Amino acid sequence: MKSYNLLMILVVLASLISCKNNEKNEIVLPKYPVTLGDPFIMLYDNVYYAYGTNADDGIEVYTSDDLLSWKKASNLALRKQDSWADRWYWAPEVYYIKEKNKFFMYYSADEHICVATSDSPLGPFAQDVKEPQLADEKCIDNSLFIDSDGKPYLYFDRFNDGLNIWVAELEDDLKTIRQSTMTKCINVSQPWEEVWPRVNEGPYVLKHKEKYYMTYSGNSYESPFYGIGYATADSPMGPWTKYDKNPIVQKPDSLVGTGHSAMFTDKNGKLRIVFHAHNNPNNIHPRLMYIADVRFSDDAVPVMSITGEIIKPVIAY
Structure with a gap:
């Protein structure tokens, strides 16, 4: 045990010594990815605020x-005790709803869709009624x-014919699904999506110049060919038409397993996209977060593309 502790001390010292010092001789600690x-x-x-899949006992x-x-x-x-399920906390999205003065977290737990609320973006988020939306x-x-x-919609993946994406209207509580409105959006239909297995998942929708854009991911998240495509529609309920030059993201900058994206506008008004990739070409986990820019062309039906240098966020100590 003593020799182990000595070894750890030597490793830490070596790491600190190897770090580049600035002009004030302040030590710059190693940086680790998110x-x-x-x-x-x-x-x-x-x-x-960034949320994602990683912890075994929450978000x-x-x-x-x-x-x-x-x-x-x-x-x-989000903590396990505040959710109906006790495992598999995946794919959270958080929105501040001004009219309700609440933060809403939409997430998956034990392969069911759920929604929890909080007074703070840091949480704790909790379900008022501990049950899934379906x-x-x-x-x-x-x-x-x-x-x-002001009309709310919920997009989600259903496990029928592989994974495919559906939409439904929400009640004003932003939690209750109007099941009579459930409508299929897209399923596997393009060659690039057919590597393995039958998956269209991870939808995210925004509106640009009266056109609705849905980004989604194809192939299994375990596949190095996991990628991002998009579809367009004239209504949130569809019908949706996939971009014929999909995918717009697949194996960029030597990354593999790139997918499950969402978009946001930064402090300067620039539209960004966040997605994950495999840890490295040989290991899926833990997956890493990346950020890139989103651009729309000036065509009659604007084409969406991912541009600019890909940002690799790091942990600050």
Whole structure:
């Protein structure tokens, strides 16, 4: 045990010595990537909040001022005891709803879609009623979209014919699904999506120049060919038409397993996209968070593309 402790001390000293010192001889500590799968970023009150899949007992949250350096909150945003399920907390998305003065977290637990609320973006988020939004059916990746007329919709994945994406209207409580409105959006239909297995998942919808854009991921998250495509529609309920040059993200900059994205507007009004990739070409976990820019062309039907240098966020100590 003593020799082990000595070895650890030597490793730490070697790491510190190897770090580059600035002009004031201050030690610059090593930087580590943000390990979040299915990441989502919200800008609120001039602070960025990142949520994602990582913890076994809930949902983590990180904060940043610049999208580059992040700090992990000491407490979970969502804890196991505040959710109906006791495992598999995935793909959280968080929105501040001004009319309700609440933060809403949409997330998956034990392969069911759920929603929890909080008075703070840091949590704790909790379910008022500890049950899924669809109690009798496995679904994942629920994503909120509120149209310009104030009408709310929920997009999510259903486990029928592989994974495919559906939409439904929400009641004004932003929790209750109007099941009679459930409508299929997209399923596996393009060659790039057919590597393995039958998966269209991780929807995120925004509106641009009266056109609705849905980003989604194809192939299994375990596959190095996991990627991001998009579809367009004239209504939140569809019908949806996939972009014929999909995917728009697949194996960029030597990354593999790139997918499950969401979009947000940064402090300068620039539209960004956040997604995860495998830890490295040989290991899936823990997945890492990345950020890039989103651009729309000037065509009659604007084409969406991912541009600019890909940002690799790091943990700040």
